[in-house]
Structure formats: C-alpha cells, structure tokens
Amino acid sequence: MGLEQITARIRAAEAAAGRPEGSVTLIAVSKVQPDERVASALAAGQRVFGENYVQEAQSKWPAFRERFGDVKLHMIGPLQSNKAKAAIGLFDVIHTLDRMSLARKLANASEAGGRVPDLFVQVNTGDEPQKAGILPDELGGFLEQVRALGLTPGGLMCIPPESEDPRRHFRMLRKLAEAEGLRQLSMGMSADFEDAIAEGATHVRVGSAIFGARDYSEKS
Numbered sequence: 001m002g003l004e005q006i007t008a009r010i011r012a013a014e015a016a017a018g019r020p021e022g023s024v025t026l027i028a029v030s031k032v033q034p035d036e037r038v039a040s041a042l043a044a045g046q047r048v049f050g051e052n053y054v055q056e057a058q059s060k061w062p063a064f065r066e067r068f069g070d071v072k073l074h075m076i077g078p079l080q081s082n083k084a085k086a087a088i089g090l091f092d093v094i095h096t097l098d099r100m101s102l103a104r105k106l107a108n109a110s111e112a113g114g115r116v117p118d119l120f121v122q123v124n125t126g127d128e129p130q131k132a133g134i135l136p137d138e139l140g141g142f143l144e145q146v147r148a149l150g151l152t153p154g155g156l157m158c159i160p161p162e163s164e165d166p167r168r169h170f171r172m173l174r175k176l177a178e179a180e181g182l183r184q185l186s187m188g189m190s191a192d193f194e195d196a197i198a199e200g201a202t203h204v205r206v207g208s209a210i211f212g213a214r215d216y217s218e219k220s
C-alpha cells in the first residue's frame with residue numbers, strides 16, 4: 001500500500017465525512033518494522049509515528065531524530081508503570097492512560113518539572129476482560145480522579161473487539177468524548193481507519209497498510 005496512498009485515502013475520507021482537510025492526523029505505526037522502511041517514510045516527509053514498546057522505541061528513535069529532525073512520537077501500547085519515566089522522556093503523546101497508578105506516575109513527573117506528554121484515556125469499549133482500558137461506565141469517575149491530580153487528558157482511544165463491527169465502538173467512543181468535553185479521538189487502524197474517520201477520529205493509527213506486514217520472528 002504505502003504512505004502516499006494511505007494519506008490520499010485519509011484525505012478522501014475527510015472529504016466524504018464533510019470534515020476539513022487535514023483534520024485527521026496519521027500516526028504511522030512503526031513497531032517491529034525494519035529500519036529501512038521507517039527511514040523511507042521519514043524521507044517521504046512523514047513526521048508522526050506510533051510505537052508500542054518503550055524499549056524498542058528507545059533503541060531506534062534517538063538516531064532517527066538526529067538524522068531527520070523533529071518527529072512526534074506517540075505511545076500506543078500498554079505502558080508498564082516501571083517504564084513510565086522513560087516513556088515521558090521519549091514520547092510526545094501517550095494514548096494508553098488506563099489506570100490511576102500510571103496517572104500518579106505522570107503527575108509526579110510533572111511536579112518534578114518534567115514535561116508531560118499529551119494524554120488519551122484508553123477505553124475498553126467492548127468490555128473485554130483481557131483488554132486494557134477504562135470501562136465506559138467508569139470513565140467519568142476516572143477522569144475526575146485524573147484531573148484532580150492536575151492532568152488534563154485531551155481525548156479518548158479505543159481498540160474495538162476483533163470480531164465485531166468496529167463502527168459501533170467508534171461511535172460509542174465519540175459519544176463518550178462528547179459527554180466528557182474531550183475533542184480528540186484516537187481510533188482506526190489499517191483495516192478500518194476510513195470508518196473511524198466517518199465517526200469522527202482525529203488520530204488514526206495505521207501500521208501494516210503503510211509498511212507491510214510485521215515480522216515478529218525477526219525480533220527477539
């Protein structure tokens with residue numbers, strides 16, 4: 001597929017939804033991809049990337065940033081509390097705020113004078129026991145507690161259940177965000193980013209449709 005085609009499809013989906021051009025940010029998800037594929041997206045001008053693993057991101061992004069200049073990095077994977085400090089130093093945005101213990105770590109870092117990344121709260125819209133995220137019913141209370149710490153999340157993020165129509169989940173996330181006065185919606189991946197844009201996504205997270213399939217056997 002490739003970056004250019006995905007960008008064109010995003011612009012077309014914005015237009016089809018009657019949304020302003022450029023209102024959707026493409027996060028190119030580079031986890032587990034070979035460096036040369038990532039470098040060619042950088043060379044083509046892409047400057048917003050997503051990673052799932054702190055260690056992997058630490059090992060590749062300082063050098064890319066040196067070579068290509070300012071790059072915005074988004075953490076889209078589950079964030080362990082013992083990696084929070086490293087993540088704060090590396091990422092501009094964290095999409096996976098999903099518990100108070102992590103919120104406290106982030107608040108402590110900000111009190112210590114550190115810059116705090118922009119935050120999305122991950123919502124478990126499918127109520128799946130194995131999946132991270134705040135349950136929809138508990139979102140209001142969670143946000144209240146997070147805000148009491150001085151943090152101000154700007155949006156919500158979800159990963160719909162694999163076996164269900166994602167559109168219902170995107171719509172649910174949008175309604176939750178509206179109810180909470182949040183403007184940003186991180187939703188939509190390679191298979192469904194156009195549906196997500198139709199439902200109001202402001203950030204889509206697209207990996208394999210840009211870079212090709214991930215080969216997990218190469219890393220380990």
Ligand SMILES: *Cc1c(COP(=O)(O)O)cnc(C)c1O
Nearest residue numbers: 029076189190205206207208209
């Ligand atoms: C890996 C990942 C993506 C990208 O998935 P693709 O299907 O390759 O586009 C998006 N969001 C999250 C949370 C991911 O872990």
